[in-house]
Amino acid sequence: MTLQDELIDWFDAEARDLPWRSRPEPWPVLVSELMLQQTPVSRVLPVFEAWMRRWPTPAALAAEPAGEAVRAWGRLGYPRRALRLHAAAVAVVERHGGEVPSARADLLALPGVGDYTASAVASFAFGDRQPVLDTNVRRVLARLVTGVAFPPPSVTAAERRLADSLMPPEGAHRWAAATMELGAVVCTARSPRCDACPVSQHCRWRAAGYPEHAGPPRRGQAWAGTDRQVRVKLMAVLREADGPVPRSALESVWDDAPQRERCLDSLVADGLVEPVTDELFSLPA
Numbered sequence: 711m712t713l714q715d716e717l718i719d720w721f722d723a724e725a726r727d728l729p730w731r732s733r734p735e736p737w738p739v740l741v742s743e744l745m746l747q748q749t750p751v752s753r754v755l756p757v758f759e760a761w762m763r764r765w766p767t768p769a770a771l772a773a774e775p776a777g778e779a780v781r782a783w784g785r786l787g788y789p790r791r792a793l794r795l796h797a798a799a800v801a802v803v804e805r806h807g808g809e810v811p812s813a814r815a816d817l818l819a820l821p822g823v824g825d826y827t828a829s830a831v832a833s834f835a836f837g838d839r840q841p842v843l844d845t846n847v848r849r850v851l852a853r854l855v856t857g858v859a860f861p862p863p864s865v866t867a868a869e870r871r872l873a874d875s876l877m878p879p880e881g882a883h884r885w886a887a888a889t890m891e892l893g894a895v896v897c898t899a900r901s902p903r904c905d906a907c908p909v910s911q912h913c914r915w916r917a918a919g920y921p922e923h924a925g926p927p928r929r930g931q932a933w934a935g936t937d938r939q940v941r942v943k944l945m946a947v948l949r950e951a952d953g954p955v956p957r958s959a960l961e962s963v964w965d966d967a968p969q970r971e972r973c974l975d976s977l978v979a980d981g982l983v984e985p986v987t988d989e990l991f992s993l994p995a
């Protein structure tokens with residue numbers, strides 16, 4: 711059996727039962743892909759389920775104010791994704807009659823849809839033969855085939871060529887999903903479980919004795935005291951209110967006034983918060 715066959719067989723037997731897999735239609739796949747950027751599956755699941763119950767089609771979401779999308783985004787983080795998803799739903803209704811398009815160029819033209827997301831939707835929802843290079847897939851290919859601990863900081867032409875060359879002629883979308891799953895549950899960044907790996911006999915990194923990462927230092931994600939933390943706190947106040955909130959309510963969640971004002975200004979600039987007056991703020995209409 712080939713590497714591809716072995717990994718796909720493992721995926722068919724062991725993959726987690728995730729709702730966007732059991733229902734791989736274009737809209738749920740697009741929603742899940744935007745939510746899963748930078749947020750783990752366990753946090754995405756409840757928000758995704760509620761989102762799809764409320765907005766089962768792009769038209770349902772497009773008919774509501776963008777602020778409702780931001781509110782429903784909850785604590786997934788990076789809430790500009792909610793605005794982009796709302797804008798994508800509006801574009802799908804206006805340009806494609808409410809159906810998520812299948813052509814890669816049309817997908818790429820939607821707000822919030824970049825190279826990775828267009829490939830993922832084309833592959834998982836439409837079964838296209840597309841290389842899908844997310845963080846998990848890149849790490850798996852780096853270890854399994856290139857023989858290094860981690861891929862470069864951003865996607866390179868060599869990685870694209872490698873991903874292209876590994877796609878099986880049939881079932882490329884299942885290969886993509888299988889490599890992604892392996893990276894998510896077995897070949898994790900910090901503690902790969904090689905004894906449970908279905909393709910360990912093919913792994914060049916393992917065969918080489920797990921050489922240390924020799925590339926540029928990997929970025930950690932600082933949190934406490936960062937502007938990101940302040941933005942999250944400010945957004946929580948706005949999401950949980952029924953209507954506009956006074957500046958005093960925002961002041962109560964962060965003491966450092968210059969940092970708080972800078973973060974509030976950045977939320978306004980991003981379109982996530984609307985000043986109703988100098989002293990009142992709300993989610994976008």
Ligand code: SF4
Nearest residue numbers: 897902904907910913
């Ligand atoms: Fe990852 Fe270990 Fe499998 Fe290699 S053998 S692909 S390092 S889990």
